[in-house]
Amino acid sequence: ADWIRVSVEDSHPYRPKALERDYAQTGGRGLLLVREITLEAGGTCDVEHTASGGKIVWALLPLTPDAVVVSALTPVSQEERGPATSPRPAP
Incomplete structure (x- = not known):
């Protein structure tokens, strides 16, 4: 109830990394x-x-200021995640 999970999925195998700030990059x-x-x-x-x-x-993301920060390394159960934000089409 205190968190919202937003996700985007695609079928491309490339796993992006957060680039460092480079103001010359467009x-x-x-x-x-x-x-x-x-x-x-x-x-x-x-x-x-x-x-x-x-x-x-x-x-x-926390919905309230009192929510406890969850580490990216801590597994989040399906119950904590709640329903998917957008249903995936059936294969």
Whole structure:
């Protein structure tokens, strides 16, 4: 009840990394922005591989200031995650 999990999934096998700030770069900042905004809000985020070879980029954000920060290394149960934010189409 105190957290919301937002995720985006695709079927591409490339696992992105948050790039360091490089003001000369014109792209590639998506994961950096997700990470920085999530950390500032007191949440956590990560990238996980899917069984089909793709990836899921997710962020876990507190809905209340009293929520406890969860480490990206701490597994989050399906009950804590709640229902998926967007249903995946059936294969």
